[in-house]
Amino acid sequence: MGFLTEAVPPRHAALPVLPGITRIVADNPGVMTYHGTNTYLVERDDGLVVVDPGPDDAVHIAAILAAAGTTPISLILLTHAHADHSGAVAGLRAATGAPVASFAAPAKPDFTPDIALADGGEIRGFTAVHTPGHAADHLCFAFAGAGGEKILFSGDHVMSWSSSIVSPPEGDMLDYYRSLQHLLRRDDEIFLPGHGPLLREPRRLTAALLAHRQMREQTVMAELARQEWSVAGLAAKLYSKQDLFLKAAAQRNVLAHLLKLKAEGAVLEVAPETAEHPDNIAMAAVATQSESWRARVARMQGDAKRRFSLAA
Ligand SMILES: [Zn+2]
Numbered sequence: 001m002g003f004l005t006e007a008v009p010p011r012h013a014a015l016p017v018l019p020g021i022t023r024i025v026a027d028n029p030g031v032m033t034y035h036g037t038n039t040y041l042v043e044r045d046d047g048l049v050v051v052d053p054g055p056d057d058a059v060h061i062a063a064i065l066a067a068a069g070t071t072p073i074s075l076i077l078l079t080h081a082h083a084d085h086s087g088a089v090a091g092l093r094a095a096t097g098a099p100v101a102s103f104a105a106p107a108k109p110d111f112t113p114d115i116a117l118a119d120g121g122e123i124r125g126f127t128a129v130h131t132p133g134h135a136a137d138h139l140c141f142a143f144a145g146a147g148g149e150k151i152l153f154s155g156d157h158v159m160s161w162s163s164s165i166v167s168p169p170e171g172d173m174l175d176y177y178r179s180l181q182h183l184l185r186r187d188d189e190i191f192l193p194g195h196g197p198l199l200r201e202p203r204r205l206t207a208a209l210l211a212h213r214q215m216r217e218q219t220v221m222a223e224l225a226r227q228e229w230s231v232a233g234l235a236a237k238l239y240s241k242q243d244l245f246l247k248a249a250a251q252r253n254v255l256a257h258l259l260k261l262k263a264e265g266a267v268l269e270v271a272p273e274t275a276e277h278p279d280n281i282a283m284a285a286v287a288t289q290s291e292s293w294r295a296r297v298a299r300m301q302g303d304a305k306r307r308f309s310l311a312a
Contacts, residue, residue, distance in 0.1 A: 001208045004160040006197045008035055012059060014067035017198055018190070019146035024063050026054040028084055031246055034161045034195040037084045040153065041067055042143070044124055047074030050098070051141060051153045052194060056087030064088075065095060075124055078102035079155030079194060080135040081111045103130065103137040131157040131183070133176025134164040142188065152188040154199075158206050161196030167252035173213070173260035180210040213257075220257050221266060231255045 008029075009015060014022040020043040026036040040051040041064070048068050053076060054060050064073075073096040078086055081102065089100055089111075099114035101123055115123065117139060119130035129140040134156045141153040156164050157179055166176050183206050191202040199205060219238060223229060229237070231254050239250035 001163075001212060002205050003162060004197050004199065006035070006161075011036075012063035012066075014041065014063075017192065018149065018151070021145070021151075021192070022067060023192075024054075024060070024067060026057060026060045026084070028055045028057070031243060032165065032249070033084055034159075036195070038192070038194055038196075039064060039088075040192060041073075043071075044074070046124075047072040049073075049075045049077060049124055049126070050092065051077045051192075052079055052085045052155070053088035053092045055084050056091065058091065061088050061091045061095065064092060072096070073098045076100045077123075077126060077139075077141055077153070078113070079140065079153065079157075080138040082135060082156070085155070085194060086111060103128070103139050105137060126153075129182070129186075131155075131179035132172060133157060133166060133179045134171055136170055136172065136175070138179070140183070142186075145190070150187060150189045152183070152186070152191050152202070153193075154183075154191040154202070155194040158183060158191055158199075158202065158209065159193040159195050160191065160199040160205070161193075163209055163212065165249045165252055166256040167249070168256050168259055171252070171256055173256035174263055176256075177210065177213065177260070180206055180213075184210070216253075217257050217261070220254065221261065231258065 009025045011025065011027050014024055017023045017040070022041045024039045024041070026039060028036045037052065037054045039054045039060070042049040042051060048071050050064060050073055053064065073092070076089065076092060076098050078089065078100060092098070093100055101115035101117050102113040104113075104116035104118050117123065117128040119128060121128040125143060127142040129142055129152070131138045131140050138155055138157055140155055140157055143151045143153065145151045158164075164176070165171065166173050184203055188202055189200070191199040193199060216238065220234065223234060223237065231251050235247070235251040235254040238254065239247075241247040241250050
């Protein structure tokens with residue numbers, strides 16, 4: 001799909017990304033985090049802005065402070081409240097006194113930003129772009145680089161190395177589609193994601209990610225037209241994941257697709273199936289083959305094909 005790979009970056013080092021912007025990769029590699037969470041340090045006239053402090057790791061916080069040196073850290077921006085991005089907020093705030101700015105309604109009840117941002121909110125040269133889907137509180141941050149480049153700190157909404165998990169109820173597939181479409185209408189030139197390397201020509205991958213989900217959704221609808229499925233069964237059919245954690249992630253993505261289809265009226269019933277699946281993540285989906293539903297399938301198939309050729 002045009003994903004990027006990179007060698008394992010050096011830990012605890014400030015890696016130059018673009019003029020005035022460095023990156024420190026946290027030591028939290030994993031199937032969901034690639035080599036680790038990216039923390040960015042952005043030079044401004046009145047000090048450094050940190051985008052995503054990263055996980056709760058004293059060594060990582062020490063690396064951020066060491067990279068800043070004698071330059072004060074005057075603002076902390078948070079793309080979303082997931083622990084691999086926000087865990088270091090408390091430690092970094094305590095060490096620097098810098099306020100934390102994030103979405104006005106954080107997804108975590110125990111987290112309150114010092115500065116609440118809404119879509120379009122401006123702060124220190126950054127513009128918040130509300131992009132729910134992976135997380136309801138997800139913000140991207142648009143920023144003009146030293147050479148005038150249109151940069152977007154894209155968090156976990158669009159990552160260069162992988163697609164994002166959309167896990168209900170916090171993750172919402174309909175929101176995710178809309179947020180991808182929102183970025184496709186923008187003219188950002190470079191994405192700096194929460195995981196993985198810098199991404200140029202970001203609209204190509206963004207379009208491919210959307211097309212991928214539309215194809216997946218088309219397959220889901222076709223399967224539902226044939227028979228009744230559990231989420232776990234459908235995920236096993238559609239994904240070839242051996243890793244247990246990725247298998248669970250695949251089920252969350254399938255569930256997100258079903259809830260989107262349900263919200264749009266395509267799938268009649270998405271019922272809890274807790275007895276059969278004690279992990280409580282499986283649901284059964286039953287589709288009707290009504291006239292409107294068949295028309296919807298046809299329209300979506302055409303749409304997905306068009307977007308795919310556009311992305312290719
Ligand atoms: Zn993340």
